Amino acid sequence: MNALSDAALRRLRDAADVPDLSDTKYEIIERIGQGGMGTVYRARDRELGREVALKVVRLPEGAPDISARMMREARTLARLEHPGIVPVHDVGTLVDGRVFYAMKLVRGAPLHELSVTGLADRLRIVERVCEAVAFAHAHGVIHRDLKPQNVMVGPFGEVLVMDWGVAKIVGDATLSLGTGSPAGTDDHAEPSTGHGVVLGTPGYMAPEQAAGDPSLVDARADVHAIGAILRDLCSDNAGAERPDASGDVPRPVAAIIRRAMAPEPRERYPDVTALARDVAAFRAGDRVSAYDENVFERTRRLAIRHSTPILLVLAYLLMRVTFLAVFGR
């Protein structure tokens, strides 16, 4: 046969990796992304005539019966209906044993490819992420791989959390923990991965997650990751292990990042809602729980927050003084 050119070889390597969808209602259009956990394709649903994002999950090693577990998790994810969570339409197993998810095809760009200007917009994005993740936590799902690549921002500013492929399901447990609570997992819940299998992304995953023991991972791992996303948004320190936000970051925001990314889970926000509350407080000019401000900072904050009534009062006083000076004799 003729020699394979480099281009033909590339195509063949891709072709050999293309999932066999002959038993499904989908057909591949193109590959649109590849990550550590799998490959995402733009595909067409032949029955409904719509395009979907089809993720074929690469199964981690060292975990028996992982396929059945991932199917169970996918079904749980399919029940998460929230504007900030990409809906899962379908889930199944390919003939070669790999699990796939068919999800809504989202238009937009991942956060790491966007240049978000203005602190207010950055904080708004983080708040939207917190809302979606808090909703998932309330339904017993921990994302475990939050990072800018998994946050999609749509053309109208909508924020969607993607890639729940390594999420951990903790049954009916309440994930919100009080300070000092020893663990955030449901003892009866079945972890999605075996001991020693590390899922997540360095720079974003919490230290206890990097240790590879799923029983140590609770909702506060997602708090850590959202803190890292906020750090990236506020600085040039993207993907760093440390919670330092380089650049001109307001002290309260830096304190929020530090608290969210504290190495010890008990020193972080107890849940994502608490983190969101602090972010919202800063945006509104209120006091941030993670930051002990001094009297000057408090005065300045209050002055900025109440600048309009203060200016109106000052203007009124100035007018009165002027009036008395001119006509009061």
Next chain:
Amino acid sequence: MGSFPATRHSVVAGIASPDVHTRRVAFDALVSAYWRPVYKYVRIKWRRDREDAADLTQEFFARAFEKGSLGRFEPARARFRTFLRLCLDGFVANEIKARGRLKRGGEASFVPLDFAAAEHELSMHPAANGNAAAGLVSPDEDDLFRQEWVRGLFSDAVAALRASCNAAGKTTQFAVFQRYDLDDNDNPDARPTYAQLASELAIPVTQVTNYLAFARRELRRLVLERLRSLCATDEEFRLEARELLGTDPTSGPA
């Protein structure tokens, strides 16, 4: 095509076998898989002319068979592919040094090696066309060797796929695969659509999907089958498969 012994990892294990016949069969398979990368590597990295590179390629395998040097591979230290390349480097360096006082050519001969075809393939390589000889290109040694090894692996798998399709009367399946994945359609716009292929081959569009899926599944199986026989351990096989296809072969029954 060399014949592949049935057991897993049999090629690498086979070349260390005390049984001459087993060793011979394993060596034929090994030479089939590696002679192209060896020849091209000698041409480009060692800047030898065609005749010299062909002689060195044949001599390398003949000497390795006679001395059993490749059978001394230790899986814990490196991948077999890397080990073979390092053996080749040592062999060529010694051979150049000893030129003139050593008799060239071994007694052993293996599967026929089509150096003219390899030379034609090499003409498409960016490091060819005189650049390598002029020292203008210094490709990464391992990348060069690996790329040619991968090319050989896929070429063999495609040839096997064609043969099995012909034997099973599945020529249309192969034709779909050839038109869509194999033909030089570097321009994405020139690639036929499923509908065009269906019209061209007088089959329903759904059959195009099925035939393409079949051929790709078979290609994947054939590539992994060859890869498995050329790796020394399960771990090496998994690593190579992950790098080659982007997926873990343990995820499927391949």
